Amino acid sequence: MTCPLASRFKLALKPCTAASRLGATDLGLDELHDMRTNSEMITNLQPNGPPLIADMGTGYGGLIFIAKPVQQYHLAGVAGFHIEDQVMQKRSGRLQGKEVVDIETYIQRTKACKLAATQLHSDIVIVARTDALQSRDYKECIERLCRAWDEGADMGIIKVVASKEQAHQAVQDLAP
Template sequence: MAQTKSATKLRQMLADPDKIVVCPGVHDGLTARVALNVGFDALYMTGAGTAASRLGQPDLGLTTVDDMANNAGMIAGLDRSVPVIADADTGFGGPLMVARTAEKYILQGVAAFHIEDQVMTKRCGHLMGKELVDTPTFVARIRAAADARTRMGSDIVIIARTDALQSLGYEEAVARLKAAAEAGADMAFLEGMRTKEQMTQVVQDMAPTPCFLNMVGGGVTPLINTREARALGYKVVIWPIAGMTAVYLGMRELCRELKGTGEIQDRRAEDGKIDGGLREVFELCGLEACVQFDKEVGGASFSNGA
């Protein structure tokens, strides 16, 4: 099935001993198109970016399963050969709802998703004051997702995320991840690590379960590069707010320019062409492919050009 192809490809990447999967965070079709154009072989759909872009709200558990699954599916549909890893927050309810969430993500063509152990009114993992469910509740979420995967005949990768480090300490956090792995999780995600020693130790303690690393600019975890992450043994590294930060900074600059001067000057690339002009953006989003498809199937919508 089409919806399992990207998951299978991601599993092949994870099985490659020399491979580390590096994903920029994208939150909409345009940021995803940019990342695909640059040549990334996997993408990460950020929950924080989805909340900010779709709702204009902070990452405080305000998105619904449909907000998240539909956004992930749109991104995954841009290029089915490129796996998309997506945030699934807490699974959005009890075991029945978690199973339904897993089904939605599978049908949307997502390659992997992570589920965490926060309460339903969750918050970004790099904010303070996070509240957790108990270990049995967390394990039930993972087990429900794994059961849905089996019933759907899917190969989707389930990533167990714990936010227990902040309030319960390292040993309890690792115990939760191990319990989640026994319940069917394929990867371990320890959120909010504060030292490189913790980053090193969790990979060793969770072996042979592969580990997932979250690099958040301005967050609590020290930032390391891909070479360092590979040396520590991580299999997936995400930079979740890459797209959101770029959009925020770029839009802020242009709005200040327009407000201050009454216009926005064209940016020129090295070859003298306008950088980021309308047609360039449309071409990035598949303009020529759309025109060609229309022609190939006998359409005449663009016979006079586009």
């Protein structure tokens, strides 16, 4: 069975960019230039096609740098991106041993993205992503996403939910 949304969105994900541009796995080797270039190429393949959602990882630097990738994705024609709560030397979302930043740092990333988008007068969609399920608990994941929503995120993702039932519960807990 395929996802009904799969045909409605294009995805520029770091693992795909790392593999196709760098010949490497997603270990944080790809940089903003790589992701922006790949995203722009994808959006230009079919300009009136499905919207592109890109991966911003941890924001390509500290809080002061987050405005730059928001600007670059906006200029590349990206419809949305996700920002995550892993530490700066991130790991692929499917690997074990991921570490996440404290909740306040995560929320500051979300706020910085929202501020940059607002300053650009951009309608780019900000997707808050948490990888905390592996190292923290489910309740904290929900708290992180709710706080990110309060600070301007448009959507949220819990990376690698444990079961279909847990995914269903997350939808209920995060509604509306």
